[in-house]
Amino acid sequence: MNPVSLAGSSAESAPVRVLPLGDAALTVEFGSRIDPRIHARVMGFAGALDEQAASGALDGVIEWVPTFRSVTVYFDPDRIDAEPLAQHLGALAQRSRPRRIAGARWRIPVCFDAEFAPDLDELAAAKGLAREQVIALMTQTVFRVYMLGFQPGFAYMGGLPEALEMPRLASPRKRVPAGSVAVAQRMCAAYPWESPGGWRLLGRTPVPLFDPSDTARPALLAAGDEVLWQPVDRATFDALRTRAASGSFDRAALRDAAAPGGSTSEATA
Numbered sequence: 001m002n003p004v005s006l007a008g009s010s011a012e013s014a015p016v017r018v019l020p021l022g023d024a025a026l027t028v029e030f031g032s033r034i035d036p037r038i039h040a041r042v043m044g045f046a047g048a049l050d051e052q053a054a055s056g057a058l059d060g061v062i063e064w065v066p067t068f069r070s071v072t073v074y075f076d077p078d079r080i081d082a083e084p085l086a087q088h089l090g091a092l093a094q095r096s097r098p099r100r101i102a103g104a105r106w107r108i109p110v111c112f113d114a115e116f117a118p119d120l121d122e123l124a125a126a127k128g129l130a131r132e133q134v135i136a137l138m139t140q141t142v143f144r145v146y147m148l149g150f151q152p153g154f155a156y157m158g159g160l161p162e163a164l165e166m167p168r169l170a171s172p173r174k175r176v177p178a179g180s181v182a183v184a185q186r187m188c189a190a191y192p193w194e195s196p197g198g199w200r201l202l203g204r205t206p207v208p209l210f211d212p213s214d215t216a217r218p219a220l221l222a223a224g225d226e227v228l229w230q231p232v233d234r235a236t237f238d239a240l241r242t243r244a245a246s247g248s249f250d251r252a253a254l255r256d257a258a259a260p261g262g263s264t265s266e267a268t269a
Contacts, residue, residue: 014038016093018086024077026086028093029070034158034186038069039146040098043223046071048096060085066223068146068156101224103145105256108190108207110138110181110229111237116204123166123183123200137161138181138202138229143188145225153192153210155221160186172198179204181229188227192219203229206241207251220251228256 014031021027028045031038046066052058060080064073075085112120112135124134143157150156160183168184173196176182180191182199191197192209209220221227232240243249 016090018090018093020082020086021072023082025072025074026082026089027070027072028089030093031069034068034146036100036144036158037098040100041093041096042066042069042071043101044096044099045093047099048092049073052092066147067149068158103222103224103226105142105226105228106221106254107228107230107256108205108254109232109236109240110203110205111232111234112138112203113234113237116180117202119169119182119200120202123164123202126166127163129163134164134202135231137164138188139231141229143227143229145221145223145227147223148219148221151191151193151195153219153221154189155209155219155225155227157188157227158186160188162186166200168198169200172196176201177204179206179209181205204237205229206237206244207254208244208249211251213247214251220254 017029019027019029030041030045043066046064049058049061049064049071053061060076062074062076064071073085073089075082114120120131120134123129124131127134129137141159141161143159145155146158147156148154164183165186166183176191176195176197176199178191178194180197180201181203182189182191182197182201184199189199190205190209207220210218211220212218240249
């Protein structure tokens, strides 16, 4: 099928595009950048899909995955044709109202010691900043979680100051330790698990970002949450890591009681 383009629902909104992704998926695209207003449209559309699925109006649709700026809808091509589904999704995207998720705010400790921040000095030099200025920018910024992906509990966060914008490494590392706090382009993230990775490492958190034993909330972060990185020294990092390894660390204590979340609201322009 050919891509379907529809006018945006307001003068400020980008046109909606429905793009084929193979023969069993469609991507509904709301924009081309990381922007809270675009993400609100994404979440509003995802909520509309939830409602339609609950009413039985999405026969043949298997699941959908929201991202920063789009929602990919997977379907069974033996049960539904792509063309009418694309038209339906495009119309639904135009009707759905933006929705901002008011998530939790987390204050997460991070240590910026050189051992944990192999890319910090290089980034600082490239940007004409002192090491302390980079740390200040990282710890004074409120980051917003837009989506989870790559590995369980890996939260993609927007809001990185332009002064810290850097591309991914030309050659990814074969081993990035769990807890590494990293940046790439205008995004920030922390690796829940040890894995290869090409983001620039600026620090490390001792906090378990994914806990399989927590059946209610295995991933600490969720879309709509906010994160404030709290600088700690090496001794504090080691003490917190020991508590986490023993299972005595209470992740809920990191939640900012002064900024409770969990509700949803319609976005305003």
